[in-house]
Amino acid sequence: MKIIGLTYDSKTDYQPKAGDPPDAHAEFDHPDTINILVSAIESQNFKVKRIGNINNLLETINALGVDIVFNISEGVSGRNRESQVPMLLEMAGIPFVGADALTLALSLDKVMAKKIFIADGIPTPKFFTIDTVDSLVDADHLKFPLIVKPRFEGSSKGLAESSRVGNMEELKTRTEYVINTYKQPALVEEFICGQEFTVAIVGNNPAQILPIIQIKIDGSLQLNDKFYTFARISSDRLEYVCPAHIGQDLKKKLSELSLRAYNAVECLDFARIDLRVDRGGRPYVLEINPLPSLSIEDVFPLLAKEIGITYEQMVGKILNYALGRYGFN
Template sequence: MRVALLYNQIKRYMLIKSALDKIAELDSPETIDYVREALMSGGNEVILIEADGNAYGKLKEERRDTDIVFNIAEGLRGESRESYIPAICDMLEIPYTGSGVLTLGLCLNKARTKEILRYYGIPTPDFQVLKSKDDKLDPGLELKFPLIVKLLHEGSQMGLSRDSIVCSEEDLRDRTAYLMYEYGEPVIVEEFLDGREFTVGILGNEEPIVLPIIETLFEDGQKTRLFTPDEPILPFIPKDIVINPEHSSVCPADIDEDLKKEIEETALDAYRALDCRDWCRIDLRMKRDGDIPNVLELNPIAGIDPSYHLPKAAKAAGISYERLIKMILEFGAKRYGLKWR
């Protein structure tokens, strides 16, 4: 097959004069090479297309000779940035891997995701959206401190720090004002769940495959995952920028069968409720031992570097990196009725 790999690559200018985690959703050149080589290992011809302002023109030129797009493009700007490439592919009638325009737009908006989860009875933390630094907590929602403050339209720990968990109105106002000034978007304030955190990778469509569950391990008082740049990027980061330590994790998670089943079923329910396709990573967290797992967010374009959670979970299931990439491609091709050789 002739596969167009669509991506957004980290550029050196992005590493200065801006919050470092603004690159969190983008891929390093090394990650793009890993995906390209994995696609080629399956006998595919691969063309690389940067998902920038020129992507539409390039895809239009290549569409007659392109069988499918392998989409890992997170987009560069806008509240629906992950939907841009799928929208272009739909317009040009080019098959593509992964979830569609609506699913990607919904999953990037944490509030809309949670509203859909609530509709289907899937547990998720209580929340409120703040659109101005002067907005107050709604007494009717009965949100109680501690709370966690996140960017409304971002993933990959963008905007999170040790100051994200707030215990007072003053701390909430300060964190909200900072995020809105630095990132220029609304925030979502959630009930903070101070329990175990899990990540679940899911592959496929009609009969999705649930990969081994990963548990995130927190140390030294850290209570949430923070962004850490990929190792190949570190030499290009200014020396005065503090780098968060990498968090540790274990896969498969050390949990009993009842909790394992509950986490898997909750993740699958969320996957189906948001109409995810081909692949996704879902983050869940508990209030305390014995409590039900709550869905934090869905990542339909999950980090795909071999060192990231989804490939690690696949490896724990006996699925090599090359096989993982091939499976995602196969799932997408099958949906469009493409012949696989």
């Protein structure tokens, strides 16, 4: 029986520090998620060895005794945080599930990912970055409304109602907040009014596009000015509609773009792509998550149900794609 090492960052491993924003640990997994993942892997006839975070990995890396690592570790800070565990594993020659360090870093850094999308002709909202608070001088070459996000975060960290800005004054205030609170540059994008979708992909050559999910906020699919904020994730105002009730044309466009994004940044085994479609029906890739959440509150259980398998089988499927890449099955 194969032994699967599990690397993760549990919320319980970190104490909030003075001055931390309320969403400081949003990327880390709840112990319940880790336990559910362990049971899912074990139900697929594997044995799990819990490794934990990067410090535990560093202490045990020379005698891990696992065949492959299932890594869901988000890392603590910086744009390379998600790459830290994969880099160590790569260095030690230990196989692991999911994309490698390079893909993880350049996708967490939304600006780097957008540059790759642009080079590959994948539409993404127009943008600019602001590195320091006093460098915001000539920002009006994009049309308001704009949205201000931390350059390298996930889980909607740093996203609140005031992230959508309608004038220079609001832009300045929000940019200052993002730079000072998250200690990183702000990414400013054109705000795409319209609809929002998320597309998960699993597997490698050929990759499989899972049913498209549409985001419903406050009971409406026409989101217009509404968007996903940190507060909305944990409220019942947000729903996932699966499969999305959309025509064949849009379905084809979203699938094709998602697959192109998956290949552009060279994802492996699984990923999730977030897209918005403007009022004219034009789709834009917002970002790609090569390490999407497997939490049961997120989209994977829903997708499993939609394709007629269990959540456990979905986890097994992702793991088997990785094992296949390393020639294990």
